[in-house]
Amino acid sequence: MTLTPAETLRRHGLQATAQRLAVLRAVASQPHITADDVAAVAAVEIGTISRQGVYDALNALVQRGLIRRIQPVGSPARYEDRVNDNHHHLVCRICGAVVDVDCAVGSAPCLTAKDDRGYEIDEAEVAYWGRCPECAAQGRTSSRLDPAARRRRGAPRVVATPTPS
Amino acid sequence: MTLTPAETLRRHGLQATAQRLAVLRAVASQPHITADDVAAVAAVEIGTISRQGVYDALNALVQRGLIRRIQPVGSPARYEDRVNDNHHHLVCRICGAVVDVDCAVGSAPCLTAKDDRGYEIDEAEVAYWGRCPECAAQGRTSSRLDPAARRRRGAPRVVATPTPS
DNA sequence: TCCATGAATTGGACATTGTCCAATTCATGA
DNA sequence: TCATGAATTGGACAATGTCCAATTCATGGA
Ligand SMILES: [Mn+2]
Ligand SMILES: [Mn+2]
Ligand SMILES: [Zn+2]
Ligand SMILES: [Zn+2]
Secondary structure (H helix, E strand, O other), rough: OOOHHHHHHHHOOOOHHHHHHHHOOOOOOHHOHOOOOHHHHHHHHHOOOOHHHHHHHHHHHHHHHOEEEEOOOOOOOOOOOOOEEEEEEEEOOOOEEEEEEEOOOOOOOOOOOOOOOOOEEEEEEEEEEEEEEEHEEEEEEEOOOOHHHHOOOOOOOOOOOOOOO | OOOOOOEEEEHOOOOOHHOOOOOOHHHHOOOOEHHHHHHEEEEEEEEOOOOOHHHHHHHHHHHHHOOOOEOOOOOOOOEEEOOOOOOEEEEOOOOOEEEOOOOOOOHHHOOOOOOOOOOEEEEEEEEEEOOOOOHHOOOOOOOOOOOOHHHOOOOOEEEOOOOOO
């Protein structure tokens, strides 16, 4: 049988509050959502939630491994609920779009660095940088676009995620 | 024959200003340096440099591919002059230390994502997360430390870099 | 060597993202 | 239902970076 969200929270030693449940749903509602958008989505659901409440909830959930935080250069942190599947990200240098991509190497072997310098590695975070199909189609070019320029173009598009493997 | 820094700048269409040269040296002076530390190092060298001047120089250099920007979660952006060698990073979840690590796969094949979704990929950015030898030796543990906690422990240690391959 | 010109820098206001803290409210087990 | 510690709130604050208009500078050509 599958756990309710509230039960999941309690199993991780967290109280099941309306704020946390709303944050959890907000993160599930959209791939790679920002804290700001989480706040907006959650506010619609439960009427009001403080900025600090959003950050506290996100941090608590990240710490328990219930959600994952990624932080593309030039973008605020983004959160997703695809977790423990060792997937990576494609980021468009031009429009900032972020899409999921499965690990090239397999389930987890990309965890193996050539020389781990004595580190105990538990996660390999991979971001592939390049140009998305749309930007290519429109002939838009940009070498190593700086964060400011990316931001001026507006928030990165949210791109539909393929069904997780 | 090898180019002087000033010549290198001009070859990339940039005027050779005192600020840019100082920023270039600052980035070379320390692996994974922050903009703030760049400003401090450069100020010592040339007397004074504006905050905007530092950011303008860093962005111009990144755009030309003369330096690289990385941004570990929970840390301000960091800059390095090891460029075009497809190297990756080990980051300690506990103390935030960042060290270089050569690509596990070879010179560039980690550029090949399993499914590129039509992206033209030009860079694969890999961060290995884990626990550094010191933190392990001291028995310090931390599961998915949040950025705030990492910041409270002070700036990440700077760790000596092995000679680039 | 000097000048004209566009490139680069400066200072200061401002934006964004996130944290700190003390007071209050809430969820949970007894 | 209550006591208790966990969680939330609001508001100040911190860190990182950008915008903009005025000024200064680097460079190629006279
Ligand atoms: Mn993802
Ligand atoms: Mn490096
Ligand atoms: Zn694009
Ligand atoms: Zn460490």
